[in-house]
Amino acid sequence: MAARRDKRARQVRRREKSLPSYAGRRYAVLALFALAVCALMWRAVDQQILEKDFLQSEGADRYLARVEVPAHRGLITDRRGDVLALSTPVDSIAANPRVLGAEAQRIMVLAKALKMNPERLRKRLLRYSQRHFVYLKRQLTPADAAHVMTVVKAHRIPGVHVEREYKRYYPAGEVFAHVLGFTNVDDQGQEGLELAFDGVLRGEHGEKLVLRDGRRQVVDDVENVRSPRAGNHLALSIDQRLQFIAYRELKAAVKRHRAQSGSLVLLDVRTGEVLAMVNQPSFNPNASRSNRAGRLRNRALTDVFEPGSTMKPFTVAAALDERVIKPTTVINTSPGYFSIGAAQVKDSKNLQAIDIETILRRSSNVGAAKIALAMDKQVLWRTMDRLGFGSSVDTGFPGEVPGQLSDYRHWARIDHATLSFGYGIAVTTLQLAQAYAVLANDGVRLPATLLKRDELPVGERVFSAKATAAVRRMLESVVSTEGTAPQAAVTGYRVAGKTGTVKKFGRNGYSDDRYLSLFAGMAPALRPRLAMAVMLNEPRGKQFYGGQVAGPVFSAVMAEALRLMNVTPDAVSDPALR
Secondary structure, rough: OOOHHHHHHHHHHHHHHHOOOHHHHHHHHHHHHHHHHHHHHHHHHHHHHOOOHHHHHHHHHEEEEEEEEEEOOOOOOOHHHHEEEEEEEEEEEEOOHHHHHHOOOHHHHHHHHHOOOOHHHHHHHOOOOOOOOOOOOOEEEEHHHHHHHHHHHHHHOOOOOEEEEEEEEOOOOHHHHHHHEEEEOOOOEEHHHHHOOOOHOOOOOOEEEEEEEEOEEEEEEEEEEHHHHHEOOEOOOOOOHHHHHHHHHHEEEHHHHHOEEEEEEEOOOOEEEEEEEEEEEEOOOOOOOOOHHHHOOOHHHOOOOOOHHHHHHHHHHHHHOOOOOOOOOEEEEEOOOEOOOOOOEEEOOOOEEHHHHHHHHHHOOHHHHHHHHHHHOHHHHHHHHHHOOOOOOOOEEEEEEEEOOOOOHOOOHHHHHOOOOOOOOEEEEHHHHHHHHHHOOOOOEEEEEEEEEOOOOEEEEOHHHHHHHHHHHHHHHHHHOOOHHHHHHHHOOOOOEEEEEEEEEEEOOEEEEEEEEEEEEEEEOOOEEEEEEEEEEEOOOOOHHHHHHHOHHHHHHHHHHHHOOOOOOOOOHHHOOO
């Protein structure tokens, strides 16, 4: 029995040995599983540790975005702190063209909400179809932008969102247009002081991280990367009250005399600050500025002209300082003209033998020319140069021109003579006002500025105080009933000034029917506080003389300016005040 069991066991073992062995396969499978586990572990290590920053960055690019935070542009104020230019928040509608697409029905709905032409919107999206960002319409009011987004959500239009921006607004409109200029749609200065001081007014944009959804719309702010820095404020020397008055009177005069254009500059004699600077025609900086042509130009700084007889007081002051004449000197102007080579200097009529005051009061070209020719031409040129003619006033205003004053070494004798009464020289309205401020400031020239001054600048002496006082007394007679500008008088104040009626130079020489009408002066004459120059270009009415056209503008503006500045009247014995 036992032997039989042993035999069966040996047979079983013999059969088991004859079966194939799968040990190698098992080991191979186990090895593959081990390699797979190792690969998975390595991949986990690689992604979680080695490639962590890269993968997080790739993921963040799909839901995080850096967005620029616009900085608030600085205010522009007048000298009293009244706001002249400010940036107000507006909303712009932007889109991701890749997400939005150009499906016709969607475009029709969106275009209607944006009040745009559907075809124009479709072409814009197709043009920027490969971009992630494009503006659809900029600078909407918050209410209009909210309406657009309501339509977008109601029709489930993807890829459209709102961007916050700032738009420049000018409360005074066209009154300050030429001085302030304007900004573009990106709130960057394009003209005027907005351009000249763009670096001061423009702040530094900030940056923040935002969370976007699958449609690339911002759903939440994540982190403030850099806070925006607002621009600095700019305080002007101009007084808004005086600017309004000057603008009103100049505009009325241009309309009344049908003039082509006009400019006016009012200066504070003691500081050199510009208190008013206006031009006609003007424009509204809050409206569209297309097709404005010459309306955008600040003519008081960019347009030059021959100043005519307004130059005569400077010729007289220089001659007094050089002791070529005295206030009592008599000049023989008979027979009302004299020849210099082939040219001729003429007066409107024969004034015969007249003193210096009468030369200014009656505006004698012959008398002024004879005084100039009695001086060395270098002396006359140096006087004009020190007054600032032929040089930029250096206000920093873009487009400001220096005018023209030719070198005395190139003068012919006729150039020497005609310069004395304002021909052969080109000036701006600001230069003329600044030169009269020299006469008002006892012969000291202060640099003019459009910015408010905290400290008085160092001036340059041009004339002696004695000579300017004498010239001011003479110029008072110009606004008397016997002078050329009685309409420039100001009730209660002594006014000193000079008219100019200049023939314009054209293709065929000096015209007999195209004029510039000028008046420049100061008040109160005894101790001047304000100086002003008024220029009207080509008045087409019956009146064209400087005293008739520019004189009344001077009177109206100066009267209100003296009152607003509380300047004490210096002509209380005037019969008009009795």
